[in-house]
Amino acid sequence: MRKTKQHFSTIVLQMTSQLLWLVGLVVGLSGVYLLLKFRQSSLFFSHTYITIPAYLALASAALLLAIGGLGIWASLRESVWLQAVFFYLLVVVLCLVATAAALAHVNTKTVHSDLAPFRNILQRYTGSIQDPESNAVDATQEELHCCGIYDYHDWLTTRWFNHSGGGGVPHSCCNSSHPVCNGSLDLVSLLYPEGCQMKIEEAMRFVLHIIIWSSLAVALVEAVGFVSVARLMRDKNLSEYHLVDREQD
Template sequence: MRRIVKVVLQITCQLLWLAGLVVGLSGLYLLLNYRHNRLFFRDIYIILPAVMAIASAVVLLISGSIGCWVSVRDSTCLQGVVGIKEGMNRAFVYLLIIIFCLEATAAALAYANIGKVHSELAPFQNIFKNYNGSSQDPDSNAVDSIQEELQCCGIQNYTDWQTTTWFNHRGNLSVPQSCCNSTFHTCHGTLDQTYMLYPQGCQVKLEDAIGFILHLIIYSTAAVAVVQIIGLVSVAQLMRQQPLQGYQILERNTIN
């Protein structure tokens, strides 16, 4: 029975590592999205779920390592002399509790921000209207970068450019070169060849990307909670089957 519990604990720890990677990468992706497109966000609060997710990922990796140590090491002598293994068991349990608090906070923040993604991207329209095509202008650089990175054109679609000051001043019925689909090397952004332009708008694609990450954080929290319960039960079973041994008086012959 004890061997089965140890195997279950080892598998649980590997799942904790996997969950840590998923949660950490999702938080990192959200942070990178904010860093690259921060001009399009109204405030910084959207990254709070990412910060909590990365923090929980770090603790997940640490707890997975401790859990593996607990499941592999089985020295009763070491346990009886210094109680290291018992301490590691307790540390593993405490870390799981910390993970639960961090994950619950990240999930709550992610859930609260899902309904605010559209309003968080309120500066989108103003930045597109301020576009002047200059590589020295921060707004213009941000627009070109997001259109190339997300493979999109305009706010909702390419027709949004027809209402901008830049489009009216040019008078040549074309959109920025960054709207061109990279598969068409002859595209110059002219509206008589709209099939060469990216069909979807940038705000829609960015909202979908942010929403996907926020949902991933919420779903991963539920998965981690299940793994945590299994880990807690496994450690509790190991501690019950082999309690910490007390100090014993050694005989002289034993020492010799």
């Protein structure tokens, strides 16, 4: 009976190790996704600490991939030492993903205030292709299909609008499905109706929620790993204890 239970725990540990690879891949991709999203709009953020969950997610993913391999090795070797290392690394990863999830949750609440520099950058817009900030604004409007901070009215208070004669908004505000659009305010129906800030916030919150939910998935898989490796270590110690008793008898 004891061997049957030990064999079952070994199978569970092997399956858990494979699941650790899977959730590690998801966590790692969520970290990469957050970094890519931040890179596209980094000029609009007042701080870079929103990327901390991404780095924690990448560190967790690397450890999860290593732990998955270690778990399979420990199940095949039936080594208590390897199982103990596996258990310890699970605790380390649990701390990392818990911290990543907590910071991601906090950042979902502060992403709006973190985008405060966006208005200042819009005010400094020049339209020059040699201006990194102007290029970032145009690229964001074209990629996210948006115009201004909340809508095209935000452009009406910019210095660029006054210097350009007040006839229109940048061409990057034009809906790509209307090739005749030139940014003129006489044809506002051809402009993107939504602002960019809300779209950036939605994109960042989406990827932050991915990190939160993937961290919860890691915690659930690790819970199974804790139980399975603990049972293996207990069964191993019990079998060695009975073996010593028999030798003494």
